[in-house]
Amino acid sequence: MLIRNPKQAFAKFSAIATLTLVPFFCVEAATFTFTAIPDADESQLRTRFDKVANYLEQQLGVEVSYVPVKSYSAAVTAFRNNQVQLAWFGGLSGVQARKLVKDSQAIAQGYEDQFFKSYIIAHQSTGLKPSTDFPDISGTTFTFGSKGSTSGRLMPQYFIEQQLHSSPKDIFKRVGFSGDHSRTIAQVQAGVYQVGAVNYKVWEKELAEGKIDTSKVDVIWESPTYPDYQWTIRADVDHKYGEGFTQKVKETLLSMDDADLLSSFPRSSFVAATNDDYQPVEDVAKQIGLID
CATH class of the missing domain: 3.40.190.10 (Periplasmic binding protein-like II)
Known part of the structure; x- marks a missing residue:
């Protein structure tokens, strides 16, 4: 049908152009996912960590999702299979995960985790x-x-x-x-x-x-004290989410100061961590035969 009204013609052209351009310019970045070992009542975990996901999403500028797991071993498996890119691990589960995913890093621990x-x-x-x-x-x-x-x-x-x-x-x-x-x-x-x-x-x-x-x-x-929980991130996140993303995640965790968010862990704050901090845990796990 012939369109005689110029404004109507322009509107139709604009609509067609918009539909054509959407696939090229509105591609969403991959969701950044994390999990946490189920160390307490499972019913509380989603409430606790959905709040953390919202905080990370606001600070990182990418969609962030918390993925619940049923067991400690399931958390390690999810990390190994790239179902999650970040995890709140215990000392042992963090050691196990980093041994399975080469060059992954412990980037932050609770202040209290230095002497758990x-x-x-x-x-x-x-x-x-x-x-x-x-x-x-x-x-x-x-x-x-x-x-x-x-x-x-x-x-x-x-x-x-x-x-x-x-x-x-x-x-x-x-x-x-x-x-x-x-x-x-x-x-x-x-x-x-x-x-x-x-x-x-x-x-x-x-x-x-x-x-x-x-x-x-x-x-x-x-007991005497030992190093425990930490945030561990996969080695390939910079490639997937952009150069410097690991450092951005680390800085975001270290700057978390909202008391309600910190109570989700519960910790008073987060401090920097490295893989070397957990060598004592690995040594004990080898000594009693839990890892090779």
């Missing part, structure tokens, strides 16, 4: 009391957290073997793996296990929230 610690907790029925000396927990039932947890398995097992001179399977009547620190606390509090190993940060958070009944369960021993 584990608690040994016990049900009141054991009669065990807080002590600076390692307690005699032989013959009890014992639960670790996740099999891949630094604070809930690796370091507690190391300290137990150092102090009691045998492996957990020979020391305890029964050994379990709860899956995360919240479950460890709940299981020992309920008497499902008599003794357990837990991340001190999760214990203190749940204690402050009124979730722990210290007439039923309490801390009986506090």
Whole structure:
């Protein structure tokens, strides 16, 4: 049909031109994805880390998405397969991930992660009391957290073997793996296990929230300190998202100062980290046979 109105003709031409140009000029950058080890109650994780994703998106200028995982090993697998490019790992899972993805880097850690610690907790029925000396927990039932947890398995097992001179399977009547620190606390509090190993940060958070009944369960021993959680980023992100992207992510994490965001971890701040900071964790993992 012939268009006689010049304005109508121009409008139609503009619409056609716009539709033609969209595929060439509106290509979206790839979504930058991250995950976090499921170290506490799974139902809380998405609420916590969706807030972090929004912060990263605003600061980095790319779409950012948090990808939940079911286990520590799943977090490492997602990183290896490039399903996520950044991860909030524990000390051990970070070491495992960086060994699988060459040249990946630990770029930031919580201030507290420079001197992290584990608690040994016990049900009141054991009669065990807080002590600076390692307690005699032989013959009890014992639960670790996740099999891949630094604070809930690796370091507690190391300290137990150092102090009691045998492996957990020979020391305890029964050994379990709860899956995360919240479950460890709940299981020992309920008497499902008599003794357990837990991340001190999760214990203190749940204690402050009124979730722990210290007439039923309490801390009986506090470990020496060791390096733990960190942000690890894949080596290929600069190629995918632009030169200098790794440094931009690092600076964004180090400048995070919103108390609500930091409570998601929970940490007071983030400080710079390197792969070398986690050599002690790798050495212990090799010593007790968790990595080659």
